[in-house]
Amino acid sequence: MSLSKTIVSKPTTILILFTVLAALGIYTLTDLPLDLLPDMELPFVAINTTYPGAGPEEVEKRVTRPLESVVSGISGIDVLQSQSSSGSSLLFVQFVFGTNLDEAMNDIRASLDMIKGMLPEEASSPMIFKMDPNLMPIMSYAISGNRSPEELREYGENLTTKLEQIEGVATANVSGGRERAIIVEIPRDRLQAYNLTITQVSQMIGAQNIQIAGGTITEEELNYSISTVGEYSSLDDIRNTVISYKMTGAAYTATGAKPGTVTTVRLRDIADVYEGFKKQSSLSYLDGIPSVQLSIQKQSGKNSVQTARTVKAKMIEIEKDSPSDIQITLILDTTDLIQRSVNQVASSAIQGALFAVIILFIFLRSFRSTIIISLTIPISLVITFGIMFFS
Numbered sequence: 405m406s407l408s409k410t411i412v413s414k415p416t417t418i419l420i421l422f423t424v425l426a427a428l429g430i431y432t433l434t435d436l437p438l439d440l441l442p443d444m445e446l447p448f449v450a451i452n453t454t455y456p457g458a459g460p461e462e463v464e465k466r467v468t469r470p471l472e473s474v475v476s477g478i479s480g481i482d483v484l485q486s487q488s489s490s491g492s493s494l495l496f497v498q499f500v501f502g503t504n505l506d507e508a509m510n511d512i513r514a515s516l517d518m519i520k521g522m523l524p525e526e527a528s529s530p531m532i533f534k535m536d537p538n539l540m541p542i543m544s545y546a547i548s549g550n551r552s553p554e555e556l557r558e559y560g561e562n563l564t565t566k567l568e569q570i571e572g573v574a575t576a577n578v579s580g581g582r583e584r585a586i587i588v589e590i591p592r593d594r595l596q597a598y599n600l601t602i603t604q605v606s607q608m609i610g611a612q613n614i615q616i617a618g619g620t621i622t623e624e625e626l627n628y629s630i631s632t633v634g635e636y637s638s639l640d641d642i643r644n645t646v647i648s649y650k651m652t653g654a655a656y657t658a659t660g661a662k663p664g665t666v667t668t669v670r671l672r673d674i675a676d677v678y679e680g681f682k683k684q685s686s687l688s689y690l691d692g693i694p695s696v697q698l699s700i701q702k703q704s705g706k707n708s709v710q711t712a713r714t715v716k717a718k719m720i721e722i723e724k725d726s727p728s729d730i731q732i733t734l735i736l737d738t739t740d741l742i743q744r745s746v747n748q749v750a751s752s753a754i755q756g757a758l759f760a761v762i763i764l765f766i767f768l769r770s771f772r773s774t775i776i777i778s779l780t781i782p783i784s785l786v787i788t789f790g791i792m793f794f795s
Contacts, residue, residue: 452493460488475512547730548690551730583681604648639678646670690733
């Protein structure tokens, strides 16, 4: 018996089978990832290395060229480009399409490990970035109001923890505004007077701003953790940091050496310590008004449209609890284009199905045959959704 005769002879079984498949397709439709671009792996890798205080020529000579020499030996490279700027080296590596990017990045890491000792001590470790379209933010908000730039940034950073708890959100990044910092200004003449260097001062500050574990103490059935609290908690703690010791009053006479006194040199003796702000590396304006930009990235494989809807709902709750002098404005939403594209495809599919049914009826001139064929269009489409979900 042929397949068609078997199917026709068992209508109930076929009806149940297609009903289950269609129901499964409808159920999985809401969980299908919806994004502007497909999940693809681009064969592009960037290697970034910072070298503070160095000019472009020195960066090229001492950082960029050594990195190029080891990276160029990796197999599968199609294009290798570099860019040396003041204090930064950037390499762009394009592999041949079809190259296993994970293995290629492992080869790059192994090659960079061999050359780390040849790079300047002031240079940072090379950082490798994989080019991924999913790393682009799907939404951006502008936070503005009658507040200082540092207050706006602090408010935006407080919002990141709330937004990153939303399902589907990977990270929330803040740009613009000013970050608070502790400024230590050391005049050159004070360093020369105490025979110190900036490196020595920096090392002493870092060595004393630590918290070290001291083991545990067991009492009956309880274990107590011990740690030495050495982190700074106030400006006075930083000012009182011991930088060095200086011997004063020592002398040598006919009867022998005359001992001197040891003077403790603290940071307040050579530097001015106060609370200030980091140097701004980014500026954000909304209609000419200083603001802070909050960019949101989604998790890979998650539904962009659904994530954006959840973020918008959360933002409505946040705006209700926010101060009256702070405005939160949506300035970028890439999911609008996705939603319009999906709506356009759905509209075109409905129109195409209707025209197909009309043409079938004109040629077949049978309501029964036309209805049977027209039902296969949406059923096959819905079943396809289920197949896409599991594949």
